[in-house]
Amino acid sequence: TLSGTSFQRAALTGDVTAAANNNITTVARIQGRNVANTAPASGQVLKWNGTAWAPAADDNTNTTYTAGTGLSLSGTTFSHAAHTGDVTGTTSLTIA
Structure with missing residues (x-):
């Protein structure tokens, strides 16, 4: 909500969570599937590993x-x- 020059955000719930008016947003799931709590390294992307979305190299070596x-x-x-x-x-x- 925008009131004058102040922006108020409602709490987020579900796969993406955040407290009201808090700048910290957490993505715990994508379409109901867990997201690994691991920071990616340079060149990595989120890939489905059969259990969770997790950082992994972006390559085509298995093609x-x-x-x-x-x-x-x-x-x-x-x-x-x-x-x-x-x-x-x-x-x-x-x-x-």
Whole structure:
């Protein structure tokens, strides 16, 4: 509530809590799921670990990619075979 130049805040309850007119807000849960009481380090994000939201590295090391039909995968680069017939080319395709 804004009254003149003073701002009054009501208490917060539920997943996010705070006393009325208190600048300290606590997030204990997200959508009813616990948030770990651990401060994140630089580069970390909140990730679901199966039990709680907790700080963890923001990486994709567990992602596996598989090349589909007509594609090749070398490291992180996909490529495809040259096209023939009505469509020709390797990086730029031409329709005959």
